[in-house]
Amino acid sequence: MDRISELPDELLVKILMSVPTKVAVSTSILSKRWEYLWMWLPKLEYLHRDHCSEPGCKRLQSFLDINLPLHRAPVIETFRLESCSSHFKPENISMWVSTAVSHCLRELDILHDDTEPAKSNILPSNLFTCKSLVILKLVGEILLDVPRVVSLPSLKTLKLQSVRYFDEETLLRLLSNCPILEDLVVDLRDYDYDYTGKLSIVVPSLQSLSLFIPYRREIDGFVIETPNLKYFKLMDHSISDHYCLIEKMPCLIEAYLEVNLPDMKSIIGSITSVKRLAICSEAIMMLGEGFVFNQLEHLEVCFCTLFSSDRVIELLLKASSNLKRLDFSFMDHHVPQGMVYWNQPTTVPECILSSLQSFSWSKYTGEPEERDIVVYILKNALHLKTATIKSSESSAVPKFEMLEELALSPRASATCQLMFD
Incomplete structure (x- = not known):
């Protein structure tokens, strides 16, 4: 230990960065040489698994109240706080975040898992004018009340999961003041007593968007204007009637759709330039044959979509004339069910004849x-x-029989390699 203690402060701080914050703080008892070194750490993580009991929470609160204002690092790269109970008072959390912001904070990650609905704001006003903030992640019982003065010129990544919104203008006001935002995740709370109104996502700079609307969530509808989007994930499980208005996404590369809205025209019409598409929607047949994916190369279809109609495969393949890869699978947590009888198309879709190179069935x-x-x-x-x-x-057909049957079936491609797993 004496030989390590002779190293320069900068190197010792790098060593402390490689261990959990709790361990780094404990080194302060080793000697006077180590007493204050942890206060130069640019990365601070306080996780609930380390302080989950009520006495542990109280000790952590006392520790942060006393020591965080004395922190010496000019820049805090990451401040991460996980709390699993109501033992932390909102004003305490607000003060800690405010202190971290004053150290040119780059990343803030808060998980507030409280049993009581969020009624008080734990986010200080100076957070919303933090010029250095690049990543902001908020999860759990957090009330998002955005002040009128907002300016986050460096924010590139924003994750909002199960938070409460003060009103329907809250998200729009926040997003409109993030001029270079690239990655956005909005995961609404799964509670039927929460009402969002209209959800507006208007971000010209956005490149990745994930939006999750759960089963019991009441919402009037959502509007999305993201002309430079490259990745789009939409999981709309809400049973309440609502509209969706989505502007075209000409730069889109990959999309994941898990929706059952009766009117799919706005969604499909906005993603026609996509190159990779994963889809689960029993409403796809309502579109008819008016849509075209002229750049689509990889299509993954959930079996739930196949169950909706015997013509859904034909419809999707006819719309994808340049398709190279086709996968049939179950998306996460989807339950198998009986497939409808399939009527073979009278004409073979163009992609099967000219471009399809890879096919899989899970x-x-x-x-x-x-x-x-x-x-x-x-x-x-x-x-x-x-x-x-x-x-x-779970198949009732012996594996050997089903595979032998396919192995003996005719193949149009002499170079096709049939693989079994």
């Missing part, structure tokens, strides 16, 4: 409806290179 059961689709693609895909079949453990 949780294959060998049932006639599934077998017919796989055999159809193998029989008609002229340029197919690989076909990957992953069998389901």
Whole structure:
């Protein structure tokens, strides 16, 4: 330890940065040489697993109240706080965040997991004018009440998960004052007594957007204007009637849609330039044949979509003339159910004849409806290179039989490699 203590302060601080904050603080008892070194740490993380009990929370509160104002680092790169109870008073958390902001804070990450609904604001006003802040993540019982004066010129990443909004203008006011925001996650709370009104996301600079509207959430509708978006994830599970207005996204590369809105025109019409699309929507058939994905190369279709109609595969393939990869799978937490009888198209979609190179099927059961689709693609895909079949453990058909049947089926592509998993 004596030899380590002889190292320069800058190097010792780097060593402390490699261990949890709790451990770094404990080194202060080693000697006078180490007593204040942790106060130069640019990364501070106080996690609830370290202070989850009421006595632990009180000790942490006392520690932060006394020591955080004395912190010596000119720049705090990261301030992360996780609290698992109501033992922390809102005014204490607000003071800690305010102190961190005064040290040219770059990243703020707060998880406030309280059993009581958030009624008080734990976010100080100076947070919303922090010129150095690059990343802001707020999760849990946090009341987001954005003041009239807002300026976050450096903010690039914003995550809002299960927070409460003071009113329907709160999010819009925040976003409109983040001129270079690139990555946004909005995950609304799953409570039927929460009412959002209209949700507006208007951010010209945005490149990645993830929006989750849970089952019991009441909302009038949402508006999205993000002309430079490259990644778009929309999970709209709400059972309440609401509208969606989405402007075109000409730069979009990847989209993930898990929605059941009756009117899908605004959503599909905005993403027609997408290159990679994952979709789960039983309402896709309501669109008819008026949409075209002329740049789509990779399509992943959830089986829930296939269950909605026997023509949904034909509809999607006809709209994707340049498709190179096609995957059928279950998206996260989706439950298998019986597939509808499939009517083979009278004409083969253009992408199967000219561009499709890769095909996969997850949780294959060998049932006639599934077998017919796989055999159809193998029989008609002229340029197919690989076909990957992953069998389901719950299948009533013996695995050897279902795989042998596919292996003996005709293939239009002489170079197609059939792989089983």
